[in-house]
Amino acid sequence: xxxxxxxxENVASAPVAVAPAIHIAPAPHLFGGVLTTRRMMVDVLLALxxxxxxxxxxxxxYTVLQLAICMVSALVAETVFTKMRGRRPTLGDGSAVVTGxxxxxxxxxxxxxxxxxxxxxxxxxxxxxxFGGLGQNIFNPAMVGRAFVLIAFPVAMGASAYVAPTAGxxxxxxxxxxxxxxxxxxxxxLLPLFLxxxxxxxxxxxxxxxxxxxxxxxARRTASxxxxxxxxxxxxxxxxxxxxxxxxxxxxxxxxLSGGAFLFGAFYIATDPVSSPLTPKGKxxxxxxxxxxxxxxxxxxxxxxxxxxxxxxxxxxxxxINRWAIPTPVGGPVxxxxxx
Amino acid sequence: MIATVPGxxxxxxxxxxxxxxxxxxxxxxxxxxxxxxxxxxxxxxxxHTGAPCEPLVKVKDEVALGQKIGEGKGFIxxxxxxxxxxxxxxxxxxxLPNGRxxxxxxxxxxxxxxxxxxxxxxxxxxxxxxSGLDSQAPEQIAQAARxxxxxxxxGAAFPTHVKLTRNEKRPVDTxxxxxxxCEPYLTSDYRLMIEFPRPIITxxxxxxxxxxxxxxxIAVEDNKPAAVEALRRAADGTGVEVRVMETRYPMGxxxxxxxxALDRExxxxxxxxxxxxxxxxxxxxxxxxxxVLRGRALTHRVVSVTGAGIAxxxxxxxxxxxxxxxLIDFCGGLKPDAARVIAGGPMMGFALNDLNVTVTKxxxxxxxxxxxxxKQIEETTCVRCGRCVDVCPLHLVPTRLALASRYQDWDMAxxxxxxxxxxxxxxxxxxxxxxPLVQLMRMGKAQLPNE
Numbered sequence: 188x189x190x191x192x193x194x195x196e197n198v199a200s201a202p203v204a205v206a207p208a209i210h211i212a213p214a215p216h217l218f219g220g221v222l223t224t225r226r227m228m229v230d231v232l233l234a235l236x237x238x239x240x241x242x243x244x245x246x247x248x249y250t251v252l253q254l255a256i257c258m259v260s261a262l263v264a265e266t267v268f269t270k271m272r273g274r275r276p277t278l279g280d281g282s283a284v285v286t287g288x289x290x291x292x293x294x295x296x297x298x299x300x301x302x303x304x305x306x307x308x309x310x311x312x313x314x315x316x317x318f319g320g321l322g323q324n325i326f327n328p329a330m331v332g333r334a335f336v337l338i339a340f341p342v343a344m345g346a347s348a349y350v351a352p353t354a355g356x357x358x359x360x361x362x363x364x365x366x367x368x369x370x371x372x373x374x375x376x377l378l379p380l381f382l383x384x385x386x387x388x389x390x391x392x393x394x395x396x397x398x399x400x401x402x403x404x405x406a407r408r409t410a411s412x413x414x415x416x417x418x419x420x421x422x423x424x425x426x427x428x429x430x431x432x433x434x435x436x437x438x439x440x441x442x443x444l445s446g447g448a449f450l451f452g453a454f455y456i457a458t459d460p461v462s463s464p465l466t467p468k469g470k471x472x473x474x475x476x477x478x479x480x481x482x483x484x485x486x487x488x489x490x491x492x493x494x495x496x497x498x499x500x501x502x503x504x505x506x507x508i509n510r511w512a513i514p515t516p517v518g519g520p521v522x523x524x525x526x527x
Numbered sequence: 528m529i530a531t532v533p534g535x536x537x538x539x540x541x542x543x544x545x546x547x548x549x550x551x552x553x554x555x556x557x558x559x560x561x562x563x564x565x566x567x568x569x570x571x572x573x574x575h576t577g578a579p580c581e582p583l584v585k586v587k588d589e590v591a592l593g594q595k596i597g598e599g600k601g602f603i604x605x606x607x608x609x610x611x612x613x614x615x616x617x618x619x620x621x622x623l624p625n626g627r628x629x630x631x632x633x634x635x636x637x638x639x640x641x642x643x644x645x646x647x648x649x650x651x652x653x654x655x656x657x658s659g660l661d662s663q664a665p666e667q668i669a670q671a672a673r674x675x676x677x678x679x680x681x682g683a684a685f686p687t688h689v690k691l692t693r694n695e696k697r698p699v700d701t702x703x704x705x706x707x708x709c710e711p712y713l714t715s716d717y718r719l720m721i722e723f724p725r726p727i728i729t730x731x732x733x734x735x736x737x738x739x740x741x742x743x744x745i746a747v748e749d750n751k752p753a754a755v756e757a758l759r760r761a762a763d764g765t766g767v768e769v770r771v772m773e774t775r776y777p778m779g780x781x782x783x784x785x786x787x788a789l790d791r792e793x794x795x796x797x798x799x800x801x802x803x804x805x806x807x808x809x810x811x812x813x814x815x816x817x818x819v820l821r822g823r824a825l826t827h828r829v830v831s832v833t834g835a836g837i838a839x840x841x842x843x844x845x846x847x848x849x850x851x852x853x854l855i856d857f858c859g860g861l862k863p864d865a866a867r868v869i870a871g872g873p874m875m876g877f878a879l880n881d882l883n884v885t886v887t888k889x890x891x892x893x894x895x896x897x898x899x900x901x902k903q904i905e906e907t908t909c910v911r912c913g914r915c916v917d918v919c920p921l922h923l924v925p926t927r928l929a930l931a932s933r934y935q936d937w938d939m940a941x942x943x944x945x946x947x948x949x950x951x952x953x954x955x956x957x958x959x960x961x962x963p964l965v966q967l968m969r970m971g972k973a974q975l976p977n978e
Contacts (some may be wrong), residue, residue: 201821209861209868211878213966215709215952216896222914222959224907245856280907320958322908411913460912463810465924467916499892514922517542517782 189399221451222409224240224321228281230409231455234400235288238451241383242292245358247252249296255287255302261287268316282321286310289329289455292390293448294336295344296359297351300397302343306332326502327462330495337495346370346491349386365386365447365491374437380445387447390455396443401454410458413467416454417428417474419444425482449481462502469505469512476508477501528936533541537790539749540773541783543955547711547776547874548666549750554714554840559722559928561643561844562857569621569631570596574638574887575678577603578686579972584633588615592641593824595676596960605686605888606676608824610846611668613637624877624884628895634848638822647844647946650674650817650827651723657765660732665693668819670735672916675818676825679714682871683704684889687815691737697800697856699738703788704731704745706754706809708777708972710872713892715829716809720747720754723813723910724761730812731767738805743767745809746788750774773873777951779911781806783920795947827889834860836895845886866901869894875887876954908959915954917965921947925954929964932971 207255242250265283270278277283290306310332320322337344346366351359361367364375365387379385383393391397426440443449457463459476464473477497484493573579578791580597590596590609595609616633641649669976673688693699708716720727731743743760747755749771758769770788771777774852782793784806791802798805805817810829817823833840840861845854851870855861861868869876870884871892914926926941931940948968955964 209866209878209880212901213963213969214869214873214874214875214877214950214954215965216867216876216878217956218902218904218961219545219547219957222957223904224910224959227910227912227959234556235882271793274775319907378781393937408917409912409913417874446824461910463911465913465916465926467913484699509927513943515699515926516795516915516923516944517786517921518793518797518947521941521946522794522796 206316219483225279227409227504228285230404231285234404234409235390235455237243237396237399238292238390238393241396242389243369244384246296246356246389249354249356253294253296253298253303253389256303257291257294257307258284258287260304261311263288264308265500268312269320272316274320275381277320278340280321283311286315286328286332290332292451293333293350296349296356296492297354298343302336302484306336309335311446320460323415325460325505327456327498329429330456330498334499357494358386358392359382361386363447363491365485368438369491371448374435374442375446376440377439377441377445377512380442382521389449391448392451397450399453401450410454410466411460411463411470412461413470413472414458414477415453415520417471418457418478421478422449425479429482429486443482443485446493447485448494452481452498456494456498457501462505464505464508464512466509466512466514468514472508472512473501473505475480475483476478476504536770537786537788537958538905539771539787540775541778541787541920541967542775543918543922543953543958544783545776546774547956549774550824551710551717551750553712553835554831555717556841557841558844559647559718559844560830561646562846562849563643564611564636564846564852565849565853566611566617566845567963568632568637568809569619569627569633569850570848571621571623571631571885571887572597572607572817573627573628573629574607574684574847574889575605576683577601577605580604580607580812582618582630584632586615586617586786589613589637590615590634593826595674595824603686603689605678606689608676608826608846609634610712610826611636612640616848621885622881622939624712624879624890626877630698631848635640646827649821649825650823650844651726651813654731655725655816656820657729657732659971660729661735661949663733665737665739668733669821671822672820673835674676675814675823677811677818678686678812678888679808680810680814680888680891680937681707682889682891684887687807687851690800690807691734693737693739693808694800697802698803699740699805700742700746700803701742701789701805702735702738702811702867703745703785703799703804703806704809705779705784705806706747706751707784708751708778709748709774709779709877710874712775712833712894713831713872715831715842717751717754719810719829720751721757721811723935724757726813726816727758727809728765728767729820730814730816731807732765734805734812734814735805740805744788744968745769745956746772746784748772748774765779776953777920780920780949780951782949795944800869803935811850828886828888829853830886831892832897833892835900836862836867836897849886850883851879851886853868854886854893855882855895861895862897864897864899865895867896874956877949904961906924908931909960909962914957914959918953920951921949923948925964925968926962928971929962929967932967932974933969935974937975940971940975945975948972
């Protein structure tokens with residue numbers, strides 16, 4: 188059918204005019220070239236810069252330390268596991284660095300070194316490599332690693348782990364805003380939540396930083412805007428409704444949006460293309476489900492925050508969502524007779 | 528004679544698609560030149576979609592320019608004609624750019640030929656009537672198109688008389704002339720629209736007369752303002768309307784240009800006829816006018832020879848059956864950094880490994896790309912970024928279709944509407960992982976078992 192199946196019979200006997208080596212390949216012969224997988228990963232790292240700045244400002248050296256531990260561990264894990272599988276090294280695609288960075292930003296500042304180390308190995312190994320590497324994983328690798336260390340080291344990762352009065356940083360002296368709300372019924376001001384002068388995981392505190400980086404990702408189309416948009420709408424709707432039904436003093440839907448890891452999750456984690464749906468319709472469903480689950484876990488469960496589990500649960504639903512969201516082609520479905 | 532039908536007008540756009548660099552500049556300003564007659568032409572007996580022709584001539588027969596030398600049986604076929612005057616040589620088999628092996632009739636060019644000026648004047652020049660065409664019976668127009676071996680010159684080479692034959696059950700209200708030329712590089716339709724708009728308009732009026740259409744629209748992309756102006760001037764007072772479309776690939780596809788120009792959606796697996804439209808390329812319209820009013824068979828066509836890898840990009844009026852090498856040599860040959868020779872445009876054309884293939888009625892251009900144009904990146908795994916979904920003009924999910932084709936999962940292929948794919952290549956153009964999506968889907972379409 189196509190040119191690639193032709194026998195190259197006359198090339199050798201061609202006169203001087205065709206001395207240039209011409210070769211064949213299937214159409215299209217042009218390539219957009221704007222984007223490669225690697226460039227997408229670089230985009231994510233660039234988008235994390237505002238988060239990094241906010242985190243450095245708030246948690247100082249702890250940020251550097253956790254990032255170093257997680258990123259190096261992720262790279263080592265990637266190298267070791269791809270070697271074990273006898274594959275070519277895949278460090279160049281940049282995905283391991285991104286996984287390490289996302290994991291680090293989701294940890295408490297004072298988490299012991301082995302938490303990040305083990306988390307990164309589980310993220311890469313169990314989260315990605317066992318499924319067949321990049322592109323094959325069902326769950327977001329960083330969230331798999333974080334879920335593992337949360338359950339394995341409840342003392343180092345639980346709500347109490349975030350409070351470290353001896354660390355010498357102001358931010359670490361109080362409970363995280365969502366824990367304070369859940370356990371003590373205390374609300375945090377909107378401005379601290381928005382700017383990020385509160386306690387929390389390294390990357391989650393500043394809603395502003397997450398918005399800046401997240402909008403960059405969406406503008407680059409590295410992240411699909413539909414997912415954070417749907418998630419924000421879902422959280423706003425549910426939180427707004429709950430606020431009407433049973434108001435809490437000093438806590439509005441804007442607090443729910445800026446508090447905890449919601450925006451970090453909505454922009455950086457839920458948008459991981461590998462573990463999210465393919466079509467715009469599916470992305471809306473995925474984002475809305477993610478937002479709804481975040482609110483469900485925040486209000487109904489024992490955990491103060493639900494981003495991680497919301498992402499993992501929605502990841503598991505992606506094959507189903509993909510099936511629900513198959514778009515109808517322009518002109519309607521293929522008529523059964525015509526395909527025959 | 529033409530009344531405007533009060534109907535919906537499209538927005539000039541279609542959803543999704545891509546905008547590759549246009550690169551029309553290589554040959555956009557090169558006027559159509561007549562290629563000197565080659566010493567020999569080889570006329571393939573199958574240059575169209577449909578049944579192949581059987582030869583009507585024997586070895587050593589003398590043939591005249593435009594003489595019918597092959598005729599097919601059935602409705603969907605088109606005869607072939609001698610594109611030079613000369614002597615029939617021993618029939619052989621040639622490989623077309625699409626890889627098909629077809630029988631050909633070679634003709635050795637004789638001493639007496641039309642001069643370049645005569646040829647050009649005969650095909651496109653002189654006066655073209657825009658009134659009084661009612662005297663042509665609709666059946667006669669379709670018959671003349673068939674006798675002239677007219678096929679779609681846009682690339683698919685579907686026999687034109689089939690489109691022009693009236694069907695009681697499916698009336699046609701609109702003739703849509705396709706002057707979009709959405710493939711990058713190609714400029715043959717553009718030059719024709721600028722230099723010879725009058726036969727295009729006359730051809731459009733004849734097509735409307737044949738089909739009974741009351742509305743005639745010419746769709747041209749907005750990157751060709753000179754063509755729009757030339758056509759509008761030529762169409763003044765005829766009722767033919769020129770509509771400007773957004774420059775977006777694949778605007779030239781029927782399933783894109785009909786919604787964009789007329790706000791009608793062609794059903795999947797159906798034809799433009801299902802929504803009362805007949806789509807004809809502008810070059811075909813000009814050839815129709817020459818066939819009906821001057822009795823000229825389709826023996827010549829305009830071909831762009833362009834790209835950074837060709838010494839002197841040109842637009843040539845060439846006889847059907849000349850070899851690609853003949854055209855490339857006339858344009859100064861390939862440059863040293865030429866890397867790929869493409870039959871057709873760079874988005875859907877076929878790469879050639881051999882320049883001794885013949886130009887057929889469907890050849891719209893030869894594009895020569897350089898190493899620099901062909902950024903080769905290695906295929907990596909799909910990260911499901913969904914960019915292919917974002918650009919597919921038919922709203923398919925190419926990555927799933929390619930996966931289904933690769934692993935022959937026909938249930939999944941059907942669930943995701945594999946057969947609706949038009950192979951335009953937008954998905955592969957944007958894929959960050961450089962997955963050969965189109966190739967995989969074509970493979971899948973060819974292998975998809977019957978239900």
